[in-house]
Amino acid sequence: MDRRMNQRAIWAIARKDIQAITANFQVWLPMLIIPILLGVVMPTVAVLVLAYAIDLSNPSEDVVTLLNWLEKIPSGGLKATLESYPIVNQRLIYLVANYMISSFFLIVPLMTASVVSADSFAGEKERGTLETLLFAPVDMLSLFVGKVLASLIPAVGLSLATFLLAAVTMNAAGWPLFHSLFFPNINWLPMILLVIPMISLLTILFNLFVSARVATFQAAYQMGGMVILPVLLLIGGQATGVIFLDTVVVTVIGLVLAVINLVVLQQVLKRLDRNLLFASQIK
Amino acid sequence: MNDNMIELSHVSKSFQNRSVLRDLTYSVRRGEILGFLGPNGSGKTTTIRLMNGVIRPDGGEIRIGGFDPIHDGDQIRRISGILTESAGFYQNMTGLQNLRFFADLYGVQDLKRPAELLEEFGLADAATKKVGTYSTGMKKRLGLAKALLHDPDILFLDEPTNGLDPEGIRMVLQQIAELNRRRGTTIILCSHLLQQLEVVCQRYVFLLGGAVIEEGTLAALEAKYNPTITLEVETDLTLAGGQYRGLPARRVDAGRLSFQLHSRDEVPAFLRALAQDANLYSASQVNQDLESLYFQIREAVKNG
Numbered sequence: 001m002d003r004r005m006n007q008r009a010i011w012a013i014a015r016k017d018i019q020a021i022t023a024n025f026q027v028w029l030p031m032l033i034i035p036i037l038l039g040v041v042m043p044t045v046a047v048l049v050l051a052y053a054i055d056l057s058n059p060s061e062d063v064v065t066l067l068n069w070l071e072k073i074p075s076g077g078l079k080a081t082l083e084s085y086p087i088v089n090q091r092l093i094y095l096v097a098n099y100m101i102s103s104f105f106l107i108v109p110l111m112t113a114s115v116v117s118a119d120s121f122a123g124e125k126e127r128g129t130l131e132t133l134l135f136a137p138v139d140m141l142s143l144f145v146g147k148v149l150a151s152l153i154p155a156v157g158l159s160l161a162t163f164l165l166a167a168v169t170m171n172a173a174g175w176p177l178f179h180s181l182f183f184p185n186i187n188w189l190p191m192i193l194l195v196i197p198m199i200s201l202l203t204i205l206f207n208l209f210v211s212a213r214v215a216t217f218q219a220a221y222q223m224g225g226m227v228i229l230p231v232l233l234l235i236g237g238q239a240t241g242v243i244f245l246d247t248v249v250v251t252v253i254g255l256v257l258a259v260i261n262l263v264v265l266q267q268v269l270k271r272l273d274r275n276l277l278f279a280s281q282i283k
Numbered sequence: 284m285n286d287n288m289i290e291l292s293h294v295s296k297s298f299q300n301r302s303v304l305r306d307l308t309y310s311v312r313r314g315e316i317l318g319f320l321g322p323n324g325s326g327k328t329t330t331i332r333l334m335n336g337v338i339r340p341d342g343g344e345i346r347i348g349g350f351d352p353i354h355d356g357d358q359i360r361r362i363s364g365i366l367t368e369s370a371g372f373y374q375n376m377t378g379l380q381n382l383r384f385f386a387d388l389y390g391v392q393d394l395k396r397p398a399e400l401l402e403e404f405g406l407a408d409a410a411t412k413k414v415g416t417y418s419t420g421m422k423k424r425l426g427l428a429k430a431l432l433h434d435p436d437i438l439f440l441d442e443p444t445n446g447l448d449p450e451g452i453r454m455v456l457q458q459i460a461e462l463n464r465r466r467g468t469t470i471i472l473c474s475h476l477l478q479q480l481e482v483v484c485q486r487y488v489f490l491l492g493g494a495v496i497e498e499g500t501l502a503a504l505e506a507k508y509n510p511t512i513t514l515e516v517e518t519d520l521t522l523a524g525g526q527y528r529g530l531p532a533r534r535v536d537a538g539r540l541s542f543q544l545h546s547r548d549e550v551p552a553f554l555r556a557l558a559q560d561a562n563l564y565s566a567s568q569v570n571q572d573l574e575s576l577y578f579q580i581r582e583a584v585k586n587g
């Protein structure tokens with residue numbers, strides 16, 4: 001990119017948008033509920049159930065599915081790691097915590113990125129401030145980058161916080177059984193470093209593009225919701241055993257997302273147009 | 284070097300086949316305060332947007348400070364300050380936060396500037412209050428402060444006195460005149476009210492249906508279109524039949540009458556005559572408001 005960006009303006013825009021979220025608890029409180037439920041409470045309850053509440057001598061249908069899954073793991077690193085745990089409950093917990101949960105966990109950055117970015121341009125339009133913004137000597141690229149950061153930082157930040165909190169509660173819940181840390185394994189490294197930032201960015205790019213075109217937050221949010229479909233496919237795929245999210249698969253997904261982002265970014269940057277954006281906010 | 288800060292020639296613009304500007308041509312000299320006048324919907328706001336490069340003209344040429352808004356919009360926006368009709372502030376941020384944000388966007392180096400401007404516009408006490416709690420007048424003043432953050436060479440003011448009380452109007456107009464005198468700022472003042480503006484504007488451009496129908500100084504325009512003079516007189520004269528000595532007259536209130544004279548030259552003789560017929564306490568010439576002057580210009584354009 002040869003165009004010089006206006007760093008001061010970029011950070012001013014990002015800071016303003018992030019402060020608008022943090023300053024109003026009616027905005028951020030609902031944003032915390034899903035991450036905490038999906039990212040912390042649900043996995044911790046899963047660990048507790050698998051550790052202390054299942055009857056392996058007379059397993060229920062769900063537990064049988066999990067046990068079958070455990071059986072089908074091909075020999076290799078993961079199999080060896082699992083076999084290093086003497087108790088079956090430990091193996092089940094290790095498998096669920098480090099593999100099954102990851103696709104659910106993706107909903108956290110997705111949700112946060114959606115909510116924040118759908119409001120991005122659409123919110124400015126609704127409040128009549130986009131006009132003032134476009135009258136300022138800020139090039140479209142800087143404006144756009146500021147808006148991307150304003151959504152990316154909360155999405156990745158909240159995902160990271162949820163992840164850390166989940167690590168603490170899950171390990172605590174499993175401690176009497178393990179007496180060591182079982183979460184996270186190496187699988188989460190590409191997840192945290194690659195997949196979560198990339199899926200956040202994709203959601204944001206998509207939302208910003210839509211949000212720049214439609215007039216209201218509502219419309220932007222509904223359109224943006226479509227990004228969740230691939231993740232639901234992933235969850236379904238994993239639940240039925242079609243996809244197994246090991247380190248390689250996670251890394252590949254992350255790289256594919258990165259490539260898609262690059263293509264989308266190029267397209268969006270080509271279409272950045274002050275006049276179009278201005279015209280879209282005239283009531 | 285060209286002495287015109289702003290030049291528009293044969294500019295046209297339409298939205299969805301509805302023509303908003305047709306063949307708009309006018310210029311503003313460096314350091315001039317221009318009154319850009321016309322009824323709502325005449326194309327004033329569209330012209331401001333075109334000059335700032337946020338929308339594109341369909342035809343014609345625009346030069347602002349030598350720059351073309353289509354290609355060098357950011358250059359123009361860097362030297363321009365703008366007060367839009369809605370002002371467009373973040374309601375959940377304080378006045379100071381808003382100004383600091385825009386200081387970042389406009390690249391203002393002096394970090395004390397936002398606070399100084401709040402002080403200057405009588406908003407120091409409200410600096411830490413959310414803009415959502417501001418009155419219309421306070422928002423206008425904040426808008427003017429925002430427009431001046433980066434010490435612009437050109438100032439675009441869209442209805443700057445709308446919604447202000449008389450004190451606010453006086454203050455805003457004073458600031459505008461002062462700025463122009465001190466820094467030689469070129470100012471375009473859009474309004475549909477003339478009365479308040481004649482204190483500051485040096486020249487006027489009248490817009491109707493997206494084209495300039497007349498331009499000039501107030502004196503020149505009044506001389507051309509408005510030979511009659513309205514004189515408001517405090518007197519105990521009793522009026523009969525809406526006329527006095529053959530001149531149209533009407534009662535304003537219990538102690539005051541208003542007369543229509545053909546020219547300024549008639550005033551002395553008229554007052555002498557009136558003083559003989561009744562007690563005369565005071566007399567003042569009432570300024571034409573835009574509507575009547577505008578109406579006359581429109582009539583003239585239609586008939587011409």
